[in-house]
Amino acid sequence: MSTNIDTIRADFPILSQTVYGKPLVYLDNGATTQKPQVVIDTLIRMYSEMNANIHRGVHFLSEQATRQYEEARNTVRDFIHAAYSQEIIFTSGATAGINAIAFSYGERFIRPGDDVLLTTMEHHSNIVPWQMMCARKQARLKVIPISEQGELILEEFARLLSPRTRIVALTHVSNTLGTINPVEQVIRMAHLAGAHVLVDGAQAVQHMPVDVQKLDCDFYVFSGHKLFGPTGTGVLYGKSSLLNELPPYQGGGDMVDCVRFEGTTYNELPFKFEAGTSNYVDATALQSAIKYVSAIGMEQIAAYETSLMHYAREQLQTVPGIRMYGTAPLKTAVFSFVLGDHHPYDVGMILDKMGIAVRTGTHCTQPLMDFLGITGTIRASFALYNTFEEVDQLVAGLHRAGSMLQ
Numbered sequence: 139m140s141t142n143i144d145t146i147r148a149d150f151p152i153l154s155q156t157v158y159g160k161p162l163v164y165l166d167n168g169a170t171t172q173k174p175q176v177v178i179d180t181l182i183r184m185y186s187e188m189n190a191n192i193h194r195g196v197h198f199l200s201e202q203a204t205r206q207y208e209e210a211r212n213t214v215r216d217f218i219h220a221a222y223s224q225e226i227i228f229t230s231g232a233t234a235g236i237n238a239i240a241f242s243y244g245e246r247f248i249r250p251g252d253d254v255l256l257t258t259m260e261h262h263s264n265i266v267p268w269q270m271m272c273a274r275k276q277a278r279l280k281v282i283p284i285s286e287q288g289e290l291i292l293e294e295f296a297r298l299l300s301p302r303t304r305i306v307a308l309t310h311v312s313n314t315l316g317t318i319n320p321v322e323q324v325i326r327m328a329h330l331a332g333a334h335v336l337v338d339g340a341q342a343v344q345h346m347p348v349d350v351q352k353l354d355c356d357f358y359v360f361s362g363h364k365l366f367g368p369t370g371t372g373v374l375y376g377k378s379s380l381l382n383e384l385p386p387y388q389g390g391g392d393m394v395d396c397v398r399f400e401g402t403t404y405n406e407l408p409f410k411f412e413a414g415t416s417n418y419v420d421a422t423a424l425q426s427a428i429k430y431v432s433a434i435g436m437e438q439i440a441a442y443e444t445s446l447m448h449y450a451r452e453q454l455q456t457v458p459g460i461r462m463y464g465t466a467p468l469k470t471a472v473f474s475f476v477l478g479d480h481h482p483y484d485v486g487m488i489l490d491k492m493g494i495a496v497r498t499g500t501h502c503t504q505p506l507m508d509f510l511g512i513t514g515t516i517r518a519s520f521a522l523y524n525t526f527e528e529v530d531q532l533v534a535g536l537h538r539a540g541s542m543l544q
């Protein structure tokens with residue numbers, strides 16, 4: 139990266155903490171990322187200077203907050219290269235976006251006997267909402283299998299596609315394996331079969347440039363808190379031609395045009411999908427996070443993290459008894475592994491005492507664990523502020539944990 143790593147780390151106050159007297163090595167970025175000072179400052183600025191409910195007020199503060207919220211929407215539009223601001227819907231996270239589409243799309247397009255395609259590596263958030271919809275609509279859920287390496291088997295996908303396939307929902311990047319899926323190819327194949335595609339970008343937008351028009355996806359969702367922004371924020375992108383056809387997901391203020399007891403007409407996009415008081419404060423802080431990563435450059439972030447990934451992959455191999463899951467050549471710096479026969483939790487606890495934060499368990503991907511024939515892994519997930527020294531610290535910690543658990 140052209141921006142110095144020490145400068146970047148200094149932007150994140152939490153990273154200078156010590157844990158049990160050891161410098162914090164934060165490798166749980168797949169779960170959530172830390173926040174740069176600009177994001178924290180924006181939250182303070184919004185509440186100290188600009189807080190008023192948006193869209194409804196005639197007064198100065200309300201107009202300012204409304205303008206700020208809509209500017210945040212424009213920033214998101216540019217960040218993912220959407221064609222129009224009205225295609226950007228603020229949500230509370232990736233989960234909320236998937237639920238909204240599973241419901242609204244299901245109401246509009248799914249008939250009994252239709253197929254919904256997912257993949258083995260989906261997060262529970264991209265499984266359960268579709269199961270609920272399929273149960274409601276008597277539709278069938280089908281699963282695109284993956285290889286031992288953790289890559290989609292595209293020939294099997296081609297076989298599963300049929301005139302009954304309505305929608306394919308898949309993750310851009312696996313939160314457990316780090317696999318970067320060939321989403322562009324999947325989208326092309328799905329479109330040729332007449333199906334729509336939702337891409338779960340929860341583990342992608344913070345690691346690489348995303349261009350929804352180039353991908354040609356129909357829907358794209360992500361969470362703000364994994365993109366250095368505040369919790370309780372997220373984005374649902376949808377092609378306006380499609381979103382206009384879908385019924386609203388939730389009813390309430392702001393999403394309406396005219397309300398009568400006899401019937402209600404709905405507001406236009408994006409407001410049709412933003413019922414109630416929007417989270418304008420956190421959306422503005424998310425805008426600050428996006429401006430922050432954009433100033434560094436998503437291409438630069440991707441290149442830096444790829445070199446970190448290659449180094450970590452090589453170094454982790456030196457740990458006795460390590461077994462890796464997710465060895466696709468095209469992957470992000472996310473490593474899932476087990477150490478001999480030791481329970482992942484025990485390894486995680488020992489690492490924690492050394493100040494190294496990893497996650498252990500199923501990572502909300504139980505069907506993937508079943509496929510791998512395991513009950514859980516240790517997961518180390520890196521972000522733009524992690525260093526090569528931290529890879530060394532993780533590797534040293536694993537060597538030590540291995541010998542302690544002998």
Ligand code: PMP
Nearest residue numbers: 231232233261263313338340361
């Ligand atoms: N999809 C993927 C791939 C994820 O990693 C996550 C979060 N771990 C989600 C969806 C859900 O995100 P959230 O809990 O922020 O809604």
